[in-house]
Amino acid sequence: MWDFYIPSRVGKMAISMRGAFRFVRLALVLPALLWALRGEAAEGMFTLPELREELRDTLEARGMELLIDELYSTYGPSVEDAVGRLSNGGTGAVVSSQGLVLTNQHCILPNLHELAISGRNYLEEGYCATGRQQEVPLPGLSMRFTRVVRDVTPQILAFVGEAAPQAKRDSLAQMAGQRLIDSAEKKSGFEAELVRLRGGNTWQLVEYQTFRDVRLVVVPPRRIAQFGGEGENWLWPRHAGDFALLRIYTDAQRKPAAYAKSNVPYSPPWSLRVSVDGYKEGDLTMTLGYPGRSERYLTTAELQQRMQVVNPAVGRVLGQRNRVWKYHMDASPAVALKYALRYSQSENYRQKVVGENAALRRAGEEKRRDEEERAMFSWLAQQKNTGRSLAALDELRNLTLRRNPAVHRLIHYREGLANSLGFYQIANRFRGLQTALEKGDDEAIKRMTKLSKEDMASLFRDYDQETDRAMTRSMLKFLRGQLQPGELPAFYRLIDKDFGGDIDRFVDELFRESAFVSPERLGRMLARPKAKQLQKDLGMQLCQATHAKMQEDLNMLVKAHPALEEGQRLYQAAWVAKEGKGRMYPNANGTLRFSYGRVEGYSPDAIRTFGPVTSLEGMLLREDEQLDGFEVDARLKGLSERKDYFQYRNAESMMSLNFLTTNDVVAGNSGSPVLNAHGDVIGLCFDTNSEGLLGEVGYSPRVSRAINLDIRYVLFYLRKYTEGLWLFSEFRVVRDGKEEGVFYD
Structure with missing residues (x-):
């Protein structure tokens, strides 16, 4: 049905009706929310079906211009259809109608290593295809997208029963789940998986579509993508151009297929626009991604x-x-x-x-x-x-x-x-x-x-x-x-x-x-x-x-595992009973999650205060040819010294590079698109700060920060540093809130 569905975002009538609907809702909920939002933490990695139940009012009060159904919909394409999980464990976002995927350079390090061993050292030298014929196959790399998420808790728990011993609960759940999996796969043709949440108190059936022909389009050299080297991991301020562009290919019928020269670019049900309008401190930010693991409910x-x-x-x-x-x-x-x-x-x-x-x-x-x-x-x-x-x-x-x-x-x-x-x-x-x-x-x-x-x-x-x-x-x-x-x-x-x-x-x-x-x-x-x-x-x-x-x-x-599992299941059930399901978002487990926050710096201690943005100019100030990892690329340095930024400079006429948000993220969120209130890409998540490294276990609104790459830097790199101008016809670029045509020099 996706091939024929027309997104609700198009047309003045749809926008007008959406605005009127939101106005009525906000008139009802805003007075109750204003006080709560003043000190509210942006904690949580939420499953998409729970957005409607728990976050609709909060997000709208914070200024979200999308309807929840545009983020996640069960009846047609939505933003979540553009966000997939790489088989290496990171996240990627589709940013063109021709299957172009934006992710981090470090998410494809294993693939770059394989290429380097075979004599193509794109890890050190970087790479930019000059056309689709030059896009490089990446054997072993695949990308899967979440197509359906369904709560099947009643069906699973009814089969398992409350009295079942913990050692048998998961096997009983898998037996019940297999029937649901078989039925779903037969009906949709997608791969289905039973997902355990909240220690086994909640169960979801997730259907995925997996694409196995993924090719390299652009990757910066290591000196740009990982400026500062290994010593910069988890640190802020940061100056890393950590991105890569990939492309998904399908067979002629636009179905997933193994690599073949005859394959064609993927035609996605939804692709994300990229915004060059930037951001200011306090602006709403949202991420969708596949965080790998968290343990927020440890005793x-x-x-x-x-x-x-x-x-x-x-x-x-x-x-x-x-x-x-x-x-x-x-x-x-x-x-x-x-x-x-x-x-x-x-x-x-x-x-x-x-x-x-x-x-x-x-x-x-x-x-x-x-x-x-x-x-x-x-x-x-x-x-x-x-x-x-x-x-x-x-x-x-x-x-x-x-x-x-x-x-x-x-x-x-x-x-x-x-x-x-x-x-x-x-x-x-x-x-x-x-x-x-x-x-x-x-x-x-x-x-x-x-x-x-x-x-x-x-x-x-x-x-x-x-x-x-x-x-x-x-x-x-x-x-x-x-x-x-x-x-x-x-x-x-x-x-x-x-x-x-x-x-x-x-x-x-x-x-x-x-x-x-x-x-x-x-x-x-x-x-x-x-x-x-x-x-x-x-x-x-x-x-x-x-x-x-x-x-x-x-x-x-292993012998002690069932007792540990039972303790965690009952502990999380007690928290849900005491605090409510909304506050007790499930631990990350590699499934698609949503988080929200805002652009914001932080103070790690009483002496230091860090702003939320770094720049290319700041990177040049850190140049040290004697220090491994701090060599500034000569071409990049020349562009910066000439202020040759095209139309991607910020309000201070500088080139923004990295920025901070309060979004709740962990490993696996690398490559997650950072969206503004309109659902347009303003950046790309690639790390967290050292003070926020409690993230797998907890979240601190005072210091937990996601470190992101500014999308304007990506566009600047493609246009000015490398031979990526041919790709611009694919991007849907938003300027001053409106989708614009393609700009050439």
């Missing part, structure tokens, strides 16, 4: 586990790992290319957990959470039939405390060994080969030893033996200092017995003899595999012993 014990066990351990292990990688990357461009993506992701996560703890302490989140929890227990004690909830919450607290040692160990096994040692990841692939050889399972042996040249090359493509040797030495010594002797994997006993406790000798022997540190040795072993050879292989021994320790702790955690 005090769960929050303490995160702050006192998880984050410190992850920060220490990743710090140790990243120092080794960085040292070897700085010494060799070839190593830097192999490890760049892993290092970037690892360092980003390390900074995140360290910053999160600092933000949570500054916000006093532990004290606030404890006070809320005590109030909840007091309220529950006064209600009828809450004995089960009180008992479950008590068990949740006790189990969380008992899990802490296992959680601590697992972080060290997983991040210190499994995710740090390259040979471990190769050996782990063949862990079952030893068992197959001992059992004489010829079919399994053949399956595991049959590797093509391409498979072998892929295993070692991003591997450097000397870097991995240094990492192994470093991590084995580090773990010995972090864990108790009884917590260490069994291979440490081998080090003590056969190598006199000398880790360096053990590592040298491992890299001299193991089959898993070079393609030549692995090839020889697979050609004539023997069980005894694998038993003696030090690399395999390390892998097997570490896996055994991880499995031991995982089994314990």
